[in-house]
Amino acid sequence: YYTETTIPEKVELNGISITVKAIGGYRFQNIGGLKKIILPATVTTICENTFQNCEDLESIDLSHVLYIGPNAFQGCSKLTDIGKPILTTIEEGVFKGTGLKAINFPNAITIMSDAFSNCDSLVEITLPKIISLGCYGESGVNYNGAFRGCNALNNITLPETIKEISTSGLTNLSSITIKALTPPFWYAGSVDSHTLIWVPEKSLSSYKKSWSNN
Numbered sequence: 338y339y340t341e342t343t344i345p346e347k348v349e350l351n352g353i354s355i356t357v358k359a360i361g362g363y364r365f366q367n368i369g370g371l372k373k374i375i376l377p378a379t380v381t382t383i384c385e386n387t388f389q390n391c392e393d394l395e396s397i398d399l400s401h402v403l404y405i406g407p408n409a410f411q412g413c414s415k416l417t418d419i420g421k422p423i424l425t426t427i428e429e430g431v432f433k434g435t436g437l438k439a440i441n442f443p444n445a446i447t448i449m450s451d452a453f454s455n456c457d458s459l460v461e462i463t464l465p466k467i468i469s470l471g472c473y474g475e476s477g478v479n480y481n482g483a484f485r486g487c488n489a490l491n492n493i494t495l496p497e498t499i500k501e502i503s504t505s506g507l508t509n510l511s512s513i514t515i516k517a518l519t520p521p522f523w524y525a526g527s528v529d530s531h532t533l534i535w536v537p538e539k540s541l542s543s544y545k546k547s548w549s550n551n
Contacts, residue, residue, distance in 0.1 A: 482506020
């Protein structure tokens with residue numbers, strides 16, 4: 338394998354031209370030296386574990402990809418450039434242990450457990466439409482949280498849309514700002530005692546009542 342690999346837009350099979358729309362599971366798993374993947378706009382699916390543990394991978398533009406399977410980039414510790422993803426769901430473990438420093442998923446509604454766990458360099462999160470954060474895994478309910486072990490992450494702001502949160506992935510934060518007027522359901526216990534939680538002033542009593550019963 339070269340340090341840079343381009344996925345073709347079409348391939349020939351038995352004399353028939355076929356458009357490449359997906360990359361199969363495990364296809365590039367554990368390949369060293371691979372620094373950049375170039376995807377055609379036709380590729381909208383990356384299956385499970387496809388690039389898992391490609392430790393030298395730095396860049397792949399995911400701007401056209403609609404689905405990424407679980408653990409697809411897990412362990413890609415140098416991965417910092419993923420373009421401008423349009424994903425609505427981020428599956429379990431997809432970016433676990435990557436080198437991402439900032440994430441911006443403008444269309445993300447659901448982020449599964451461990452999606453960004455152990456991202457040691459992650460300092461900035463933008464999730465303007467998120468509804469469910471870190472509450473589910475492949476097998477169903479899983480309260481591991483989305484950001485476990487992201488030790489450089491100090492603050493997180495959750496938008497008005499948030500409905501449910503697993504606090505297991507929100508440890509070691511200085512502050513959590515929640516803009517939702519209706520208190521989201523709070524799974525898996527409480528956050529660290531030093532973490533400040535900011536909520537809308539007019540909803541303060543609702544938050545106290547709701548969370549005291551979680």
